[in-house]
Structures are given as C-alpha cells and as structure tokens.
Amino acid sequence: MHLTKISLEAPYLLFLGDCPDMHHAKTGAGIAFWRPERCVGQMRLPACPVDLGLPEMTVSDAQGAGVRTAVIGVAPMGGRIPDVWLPLLSQLAAAGINIAAGLHTKLNDIPALVDAASKGGATLTDVRIPPPDIAIGKGRLRSGKRVLMVGTDCAVGKKYSALALHRELQRRDIKTTFRATGQTGIMIAGEGLPIDAVVADFISGAAEALSPDNDADHWDVIEGQGSLLNPSYSGVSLGLLHGSQPDAIVLCHDAERLEIDETGGDYPIPELDEVIDDALRMARRTRPTCFCAGVSINTSKMGDFERDNYLSKMQSDLGLPCVDPIATGMTPIANFLLKYAS
C-alpha cells in the first residue's frame, strides 16, 4: 500500500480566508513555521484577524511574486470550504496559481473552482484523500520502534511535538521517520496518511499501514490526531493509538487549554496524570509495555520565569520529563524515550 504522496510547487501563498483566530489557522502556521523557506505571502478576507507575519498579497501581488501554489491554511470545524472563500480561490486558479487543501470538502468537487483551474491551467490538490486499499487492522506486533503523540485535545501541539522530537532524534543520527496523520503534517512531510478521512472500520488498519515493519533500531515518530477526551474525534484517536501499537506515547497539551474546544464548557480537561493513565490503559490493549515518555506542553503565552516554574512543578508532580517543544526543546523526552524503550 502506498501512502498519500503529494508534491506541491513552491513558493507558497498561505490562504487564510475568514479564519477567526490563530487556533484555526494551524495548517498555515505549521507550514510557515516548519517550511519557512517555501512561504512568500499570505492572503485573507477583509475581516480575518489572523496574521502569520508574511507579506499580505492580492492575486496580482501573488502573480508578481511568482507564487506557484496557494495553500489553504485554515481548518474550519468539520473541514468544509465556506462559500465566501470561493471568489478569491477562483481568481487565484484562473490566474494559473495551483491550489492545495486538506479539508474534507474536495477542491476537485467544487465545479466553479474546477472551471477556473481549467481556464488558468492550475492544478487543484486535495491532500486529505486516503489511499483506496487500506486493510482492516490486524493487531500484529511489528518490528521497529514507535512513539505516538497523544493529546489532551485537538490543536494542542501534537504535530509540533512530533516534528521537534523527530528533529532531535535526527540530530543524534538515530534512524527515524516522521509519520504524518493530518493534512498539515502531510503538507510538511510530503507524504503521510490522513487518518481522520478513512472509513471508520479502517482507522487502525490505516495506522498499521502508516508505520510498517522497520529496522529494529528505527523510530517512527507518529503525529497524533484529536484526543481520547474529545467527544467529536475520540474514535480516530483510539483507532490511531491501537493501530500504532506504540512503544511509548508523549502527552501533548496546551497550558492555556482548560476545556475541550468547541464543546461549550461541558468538557473540562482532567488532571494530566488521569489523561496519561487513560491513554496507557487503552494503549496497553495492543502494546502491553507502552509507557509515557514525557509531556510536551505549549507554553507560548508564558514568560520564561513562569514557564520554568510551570514545567518544573509539572515534572515533579508527574515524575516525567515536561517540556515546551519549541521553547525548551525535546532533549529530556528523547533521553527518557531512548533510556526506557526496551
């Protein structure tokens, strides 16, 4: 089985539409952060408050700057493309600029856009299309080592944590592959498997295919999806956890997140030790030796002093390495992971 491999022509324009806040612009922000050398501008509807710090561009600016691909950098709830984006996207396509997106709505299913792309000679790339021949999960233990990011919620830093841990393992000359499970990760890595877009019966089978048998000393660093605690997406998270059969998990959290997003306050996030306990209890159904290698927390709203205190206290409470994947780095988690993985 082949993973979804994509190839997008740089330079990129990051399209933000009417994105209401940074939280929903995680695709654009992720590409800008992990692939800055490819991004030359951003495009927004007038009311959009999100700013990725890139030059603001009109369609003709983008043409002038030689933009080859407009990447939709917003992940609206439910993954559908709002009608208000279509005039701008059509203008881009008609101007010969390729468009790439990873939403549930397919660019290639929108007739106006297909027409415009055809006129402009542009391509429309839908990243969130799973391969057609995924098998049912088997639960068979595979060779090689795996570490999976597990979240307290969506959009808390699972992808950043995985990419940072992957980079840290690479730095140590350890054989390692970042395994993307979502649209942004796939756009960053150039391949992966959009696990939340497969048919429900095949979630764990897709996770098994994403990290196949490998060298005994090779580490797959697997991007997580959703959260076992999230009432919208928990099925995806459990299928990914069971199919990954990870040697270890890393719990990812956002220090500002007090409750599950988009659920109107009915879902407070429990204490992190309880979240870890739940995740390990489930993980050990397919991987009895699974352990937690640390907690990776987005503390980007904190100053250095506050962050140090927060992470120290958390580390002392949990007895596990606690880091911010960007501000303090993944070294302690990589050390713990490599020390305790059998």
Place this chain on the structure above:
Amino acid sequence: MHLTKISLEAPYLLFLGDCPDMHHAKTGAGIAFWRPERCVGQMRLPACPVDLGLPEMTVSDAQGAGVRTAVIGVAPMGGRIPDVWLPLLSQLAAAGINIAAGLHTKLNDIPALVDAASKGGATLTDVRIPPPDIAIGKGRLRSGKRVLMVGTDCAVGKKYSALALHRELQRRDIKTTFRATGQTGIMIAGEGLPIDAVVADFISGAAEALSPDNDADHWDVIEGQGSLLNPSYSGVSLGLLHGSQPDAIVLCHDAERLEIDETGGDYPIPELDEVIDDALRMARRTRPTCFCAGVSINTSKMGDFERDNYLSKMQSDLGLPCVDPIATGMTPIANFLLKYAS
C-alpha cells in the same frame, strides 16, 4: 438528517456464498431469526458448511418460489465481496431477483452485476452507505434516554441483545426505538445508520444523529459495534460510545469467546469486570452518570444446568443481572435499567 432507510421486497433468499462458519453468517442468521416470516430459502456455494435451516435453493428454485430479494447473509473480514460469489449473484440478478448487501464493497460498483441486474430488471441495494450530510459530533447532552450495547468483541450478540431488550421494553408499553448501527440491524429494522462506514472524523456525529432528542421517557436501544478491546475496530466503538452518551450500557459477551477473533491468539479477553470498568471510564467522559445495567451473554452452546450455574456465578461475581438474551431473556436487565436510570 435522514437515516439510511431501506425497503426490501419479501420473500427473501439468504445468500451464504462460501461462508466458512456460522460466525461469519451473522447477517443471514440474524434476518432468519428476527424476520423468519420473510425468509423462504438459502443459497450456498458447494463447499459452504453453514446451514440456516432454510430450504436449499438454486436460481430456478428461487424463481419458482417467488423470491423477490436475495439478501447477502455473510460478513467476510473487511467487508469485500469475493469474486467467487459473482457468477451466482449475476444469475440471480439476470433472473430478475433483487440483491441486497451491506458490505463495504458496493453491489452497484461491480459492473458485471450492474449489467446482469439491468438485463433482468432487478435492483441492487447497498445498505452500508451512510447519509452524506453527517455533522461533526458536538457532545451536547440530548433529551430522552439511551442504552447502548457494548461488546467484549465483534459478533458476540450485541444486536440480539438490543433487539431482545427493545422487545422487552415494548412488551411493557414503554416508548422505545431500536437504533441499528450495522447492516444486519438496518435490514431487520428497515432503517438505521451504518456507523462503521462513515468517515472516521464523523463517527460520534453519526452516533449523535442516530439517537436525536426525544421524549424524556423514551428509550433508544442502540445496537453496538465492535469492541473497545478489538484492535481492528475499537475506534468505531469509542466514537459510538461517546456519541451515544448513554444513560446505561449493557455488556454483551459470548461465553465461548476466550480471545478477540481473527487476531491469532494475541488478544485474550480480560475479566468482564475489567471490560465494564474500561467501558464506563470511557463512557463517563461524555455521560458522567453512565452505569452498567447488566451483562448479556450468548450461552447457546451450554445445556440448561450449565447455563444456570454459569450465569448465577457471573451475577454473583459482578453484582449485576447476567442473562442469555434468548435463552433466559432480558427481564432482569430491563428491571435494573428502569430502576436505576434517573
């Protein structure tokens, strides 16, 4: 949103293909058991050992008996239609007999079958097609009461337990609806939502749509799918559990099942109290008051004496009503459910 509503013309011929054992013939067996008045015959390939106790029929027998629909009664692993079934299915369709199936492979995607049906004037009905407009799960508490079947594995009696409990509640003149989540249940009920066929991100949203707001004293009896313990299908089970937000669960088990099916012995089934504990721990994330109303066990291989001893011991160990849904009936579970549901 409309549920998948189907309407199949009786009388039925139950098609068993090359089904290797009764366990994989659960669709045919379920229809024969719950809708015996509609079933007039069975059809098998020569080597098939499964017998539903219906008259054996050839294509011309079926024509002579006035069969209107051949229902595929086998659920092969992965839900795909084997090529060896196609000659017989094509002959049936060419003879004007409608065909209905609930597998992942669509009858309407098989050109030879579509041709034959077109020539014979037969219809091909694919039951396992989810509605197109499912929303993402919201996690909002809905009015009305719900009880969900939760299994130790696939094919342990969740559908039978739900149908038997539904019948018991009807007998007491309690407002109740059986909510089908799989192909056989949908074929029996005439409507439902094939939860394992939706896109992974929408599992809990589909479960929410399946049991919408209702009268405060109305009970949805929801058919379960898979098992939290099953490495192939656990994601479906968790999404269904979270989206159902059940007031109560009923644990369903097969007394003969010592390990998760099709996993080569790597997955023994834990003690039932541990299974209940896991399920309630997950269930209470979206429904904090969820409780277990009893254990419904397929003991069809036991004699009466052995069954009574087994169920008595289980009941005493677990402190919950333990029944066989067919042999002893759901009365104790219905009593417990109605007594403790607030």
